[in-house]
Amino acid sequence: MSIEKVFVPLWTILYYVLPYFTTYGSLRNIPGPFLARFSNTWVAYHARQGQKFAAVDRAHRKYGPLVRIGYNHVSIADERGIQTVYAHGNGFLKDHFYEAFVSGVPGVFNTRDRVEHTRKRKIVAHAFSPGAVAAFETHMAENLHRWVTQLDRIAATPASDGYARVNMMPWCTYIAFDIIGDLAFGAPFGMVDKGRDECEAQLTPNGPITLAAGAETLNRRGEVSSTLGLLLSLKPYAKYLPDPFFSKGLHAIQTLHGIASIAVSKRLDAVEKKDANQNSRHDILDMLVRSKGPDGNPMQRDELTSEALTQLIAGSDTVSNTSCAIIYWILQGERAAPGTILPRLQKELDTAIPNDNTIATHAQVKTLPFLHRCIDEGMRIHSTSALGLPRIVTSPQGFTFTSASASSTHFPTGTVLSVPSYTVHHSASIWGPDVEAFNPDRFLPDRLTASQKMAFNPFSYGPRACVGQNVAGMELGLIVGTLFRRYEMLLRQDGLESMEGFSKKPGSCWVGIRRRV
Template sequence: MKTEDYLLVAAVLLPLFVISYWIVPYFTTYKHLQHLPGPFIGKFSNVWLALGARQGKKFEWVDYAHRRYGKVVRVGFNHVSIATPEGLRTVYAHGNGFLKDDFYNAFVSGVPGVFNVISRVQHARKRKIVAHAFSPGAVQDFEPHMTNNLIRWVGALDNIASHTDTQGYGKINMMPWCTFVAFDIIGDLAFGAPFGMVQRGRDECPADMGGKTVYVPGAETLNRRGEVSSTLGLMPSLRPFAKLLPDPFFSRGLQSVANLHGIAVAAVEKRLAAAEKASDDSEKGLVAIGRHDILEMLCRAKDSNGVPIAREELISEALTQLIAGSDTVSNTACAVIYWILHGERARPGTIVQRLQAELDAAIPADVPVAAHSMVKNLPFLRQCIDEAMRLHSTSALGLPRLVTAPNGVTCEKEHFPAGTVLSVPSYTLHHDADIWGANVDEFLPDRWLDLTPRQRMGFNPFSFGPRACVGQNVAHMELALIVGTAFRRYDFRLDQEILTSHEGFSKKPDECWLGIRRRA
């Protein structure tokens, strides 16, 4: 065949493919969704949603769609986004039988972990193994590891604060420093030793790549992994040949998936080798080291049949904790600091002075790092953290769930049959004036003194239901320690107008430039 013949065949077959693959299902298989409003391309495919993920702005695209089309929006060929508190309680409720969508398979490296496993039976087994490591009692045992890393952190910040400008402030981009301390803390908890980011002052982690140890940027790796997995999760047909796509976004992202798994392998193997060397009795090796942390608890855990966790599964669960415990905490801690300072700038004298007075009364002057007992029950600190989590929404995207009930489900006066994918976007809920009032975009910690039932129902920083974040006790503890320590020890000056963000799986501030100085 001549080139002209190939072009003619392609010209005929391509429209036929588009018609059969996207247009025919719109009128047949998914006819029941035709009446729902949404972006035009989103009615036929997930391309619109995947493009938003590719740009790192999926949360903004979905929020725009809701502002334009309403509370119930069709964002994919079989995917409906519901932006109401009542939808949150329906889609993620206990006992509804919904499954995590195929979207989560794009986040699996090695074997599935508690975060990305789809099977309800396997999730229940994994959550039982993992949950005991995050009980309130267990979390308190983590505090010495957090304290040691925070002491190194304030030492580094003291050094930055000592290089002052004419106003007596040092200059700092708080985002990477929140990343460094969060990575070091979760490294200490999940792998037995910090990554050393605070000490080195740079984003660097050892990774096992086929038996060879290399150093890779941990936070950058995590961000790229989230971006590419979120995109490919929406376009599963691209996954088998994503490395071959001309856009380097995919090849770099997939390399980051491998690098991140390598970080977990290197850290777990190092910890287990140290434990085995410490004791001839492998069952008591970790206890002999005397550490109380997540990895020790995972190693000692057994399922309902008394079977201990396999090493590959151990690596996957440790990786899950690395991702959840570093990315979300670092992003949120930075956002909390920004929004506290933004609120102070908007209403001078109403936020920082009040917060520091509360912290000064609770934390002795000669204590460099707050103890959890000092800050865990401080009401205004908790109000500031909750208000900042509402405005920033680190977990901003709608987590997709597959309707499995034979008779489907009814929500917001719409019936969705089995096989429909539903999600509720936290960012949109947290920025809905119908829920939070006309001052929805303002940082007002005192709104938490008198929340309405719908506001309580609509606040969703850790998801909801049986698949909610298992580590939220640790997250609350870290945030109280990081934010409480920072504002007790330092005065800050906000040196940027707005906080811009991009999204992988979680939403990350791009940068947060501050002036910093030790308090008198």
């Protein structure tokens, strides 16, 4: 018998099987897929397929609210988990999963160190103060005007039924990218005007400037990082793997950093040359440039680039995916129950927005109750941030979770815990038997139960919650409010297929569109 025939099985047992009985022996009684007991291969495979949210949801439906989805990873499909796993002062850290998302220096999103995250968040949060966010509307409005011009052009060439046919997913991407480009880098990427996915990128310092597909690059980056985050030991060798998913994804990470680098460089160079227009802008990058840390020093250029890249990713990916999904579900809700959604929404918008307004203003839409119930219901059903954000138990005493059924489970130090937003948002025990239906009125204040308030989690919770959620909320109100005030639309597809990277992206949203009279 050769040494290989002995060594390989022995190594496999020691590496994968022994920890099952020793280090993580206390998790043996938690049910889950067989392969997940020994490694992260099961969950990483589904991440590679872009369907981790669906696989985890199926596992919960089969095994119950606690599911072991990795050798040391337990998914908790219980609304109480949101306020315990992600709460302030619970002694948890972001899992090593986030290290796969670092390009350059860590940003506020992927910094794992608690002290460093606090420092970064204080700086970044200043850029999202109420006063700062209000000043952003001017930049949003300029881009929305360009967006409406393009949609008017499309609507002007209708088919025989009076409606032009258009896929709203790319157009939601273009407007989201241009707005965040304007806010985070000082100028839109020009996607709306060009009608295509295109950005400038600089892959090496002082290297040539090339054109890249920004949204496609962002999608690939999210998909490969979400997969490698579950198999970190593979990351150094990923470019050599035969599956091109990995080599293309790693190139996307480099390209995305290059998009941020050239945009930040252009802006800072303009400021250094005393460009009056750049110095007078009130936007995210301006706030970051002028901010100082606890030591009184400003951010260095590499840190500025990382933070601007974080805003690009968070501000474009989530808003484009969410706005597209909301459009789909509003139209699907009207299709399923004619006369119950669109007439109410358009009557509310018509009352708030004057006829001579091309686009909505934040003042006009920020307090419209039915519009915001539609937005909330769209975010619940689609769940753009669908995956369970992993946190690692660091307390020497471990952590005991008490579920809604009052049963308690103890998790030792080193256990990774997450709460899958998609599954919690689709729980019939929380939301009722019509959980899969688009029903904005479930968000009426007097109808929301304590469990539902606890379960609704579109922007995460606690100290790591989305710092830009007020900006995202403003954008969604302006995009959705403008669109349904100005246009009549009909849904031209059945079902909304989605792929998941870090966030969940609709594949398409084909509609018929025409100007309202």
